[in-house]
Amino acid sequence: MKQVKEKSIGLAIALNLLLPGVGYMYMGKVIVGIGALLLVLGTFAARADYVLPAWIGINLIMAIDMLLLGKKNQKDVASKTLKKCPRCAEMVQKEAAVCRYCNTIF
Numbered sequence: 001m002k003q004v005k006e007k008s009i010g011l012a013i014a015l016n017l018l019l020p021g022v023g024y025m026y027m028g029k030v031i032v033g034i035g036a037l038l039l040v041l042g043t044f045a046a047r048a049d050y051v052l053p054a055w056i057g058i059n060l061i062m063a064i065d066m067l068l069l070g071k072k073n074q075k076d077v078a079s080k081t082l083k084k085c086p087r088c089a090e091m092v093q094k095e096a097a098v099c100r101y102c103n104t105i106f
Ligand SMILES: [Zn+2]
Pocket: 085, 086, 087, 088, 089, 090, 099, 100, 101, 102, 103, 104
């Protein structure tokens, strides 16, 4: 089973700022990360006067994407560690023997 770990979105965004695409690699999206890195490097190589706006634009897009990925990551983590109580439908820890909301015994 693939282990799902909680990832830090702040760290992912910081990594992308440092070196575009690294945040993606950190989030497990290696191909997208390499693509973003090549895109920025390509911009650097093509025209120097594009670099700053392109770099800011790409980072903005990546930051939004990181937030979306982070939400999905949190959901994955939750689905691995939580279960739904059959009586009150609240999410409780998978290992719980008793629902903390309605005291149902599992
Ligand atoms: Zn319950």
